[in-house]
Amino acid sequence: MSNRYAVILAAGQGTRMKSKLYKVLHPVCGKPMVQHVVDQVQMLNIEEMVTIIGHGAEQVKAQLGETSSYALQEVQLGTAHAVMQAGSRLAGKEGVTIVVCGDTPLMKAETMEALFKHHEDTNAKATILTARIADPTGYGRIVRNDHGLVEKIVEHKDATEAERTINEINTGTYCFDNITLFDALKHVSNDNVQGEYYLPDVIEILKNQGEVVSAYQTNDLDETLGVNDRVALAEAERIMRSRINEQHMRNGVTIIDPANTYIEADVTIGQDTVIYPGTMLKGKTLIGEDCQIGPYSEIESCQIGDHTVVRQSAAFCSSIGSRVNIGPFAHIRPDSNIYDDVKIGNFVEIKKSVFGQGSKASHLSYIGDAEVGSGVNIGCGSITVNYDGKNKYLTKIEDDVFIGCNSNLVAPVTIGKGAYVAAGSTITKNVPGNALSIARARQENKENYVDKLKLKK
Incomplete structure (x- = not known):
């Protein structure tokens, strides 16, 4: 393998x-779009990954860190540029x-691996990831020859009536022989209405040079979705959420109502846990x-042990043990x-x-900046005044x-054992x-006080 x-x-x-x-930093299921792409690419045994940054360059670098090297496109003059x-x-x-776009968060490593393999198997200089779509209006069509190799990519506005009947489209993801790619880029022109340099022009250059251009068709149109507006962002979120929920269910988690359960990409759930709607x-x-989690619970970046129940409650950035019972309407x-x-x-x-083993705060209490030992019972309405x-x-x-x-309990204060x-x-x-x-005032009863008060009125 090269x-x-x-x-x-x-x-x-x-x-x-x-x-x-910036667009690629918009989250899908809790993770920026570009992070989804990079995480999948990292599974492909890549020698070097270069992320092209421009708008929001520092924020993108802060998100991806050292997982990628970077190149700055100061002025956006097209995909080839x-x-x-x-x-x-x-x-x-x-x-x-x-070459893959940072706004395609649904792209899978398995599909990119298949694209690499098809590229190598066909000895192509370029391979296009394609998909079939019921209504290809507006998309670039893939025109193949009798051997299944790509003759050209034709844009909708330039296509003949026969070419417009083709429903195989260019998804914007490609494999190239690296040396051939950068040689061909030198010949890409910006002689167009937008004055930009377009990556699909490399395909035409290679065909004119007599090189082999192939195409690999994915069966999952969803993963080629490019997010350009909030409508597409919501669609990507829906698809990703369904994908995540299905994976958990296949791993032994019960999700009562997957359409109304929201699980982000980096969540891990053990077998036989039940997730209720609205969670x-x-x-x-x-x-x-x-x-048992939910219904209508929100849990973020927490570690929760086995046999724990969280009902209609919220928990954030905390550690929760086993056999714990939380809620309803608790806030961790x-x-x-x-x-x-x-x-x-x-x-x-x-x-x-810290809330020690076997301790209880059953209702209507605030425990802040406290160290609570084991076997403690905190009565209703009690407060650590911190x-x-x-x-x-x-x-x-x-x-x-x-x-x-x-x-x-007015801090700083210690309540001794027992x-x-x-x-x-x-x-x-x-x-x-x-x-x-x-520590409370002595009770005093003033007899007949109410009767005297009424007489005064």
């Missing part, structure tokens, strides 16, 4: 997106180069086996670490806290503590282990 190279076209601004965000910019890194090298799983979320904020066998009930918010208007402070609740309802805090207390000082702390 050396392989890749050129990713990612320089365009994407004016039809009508967005401040874009590929020319990679010449400083690739020209003169023996091998095969794939959104985002980022690098990892969910164990035999869990970032940097929380919830151990095994914990219960986080309805309308409980956990923020930047903020004085300027700084955040730590509350430490040691093992086997019982916090009564409507208690305020201590009890009476309901309605506001704790401002440390509580020793095994102590009962009561």
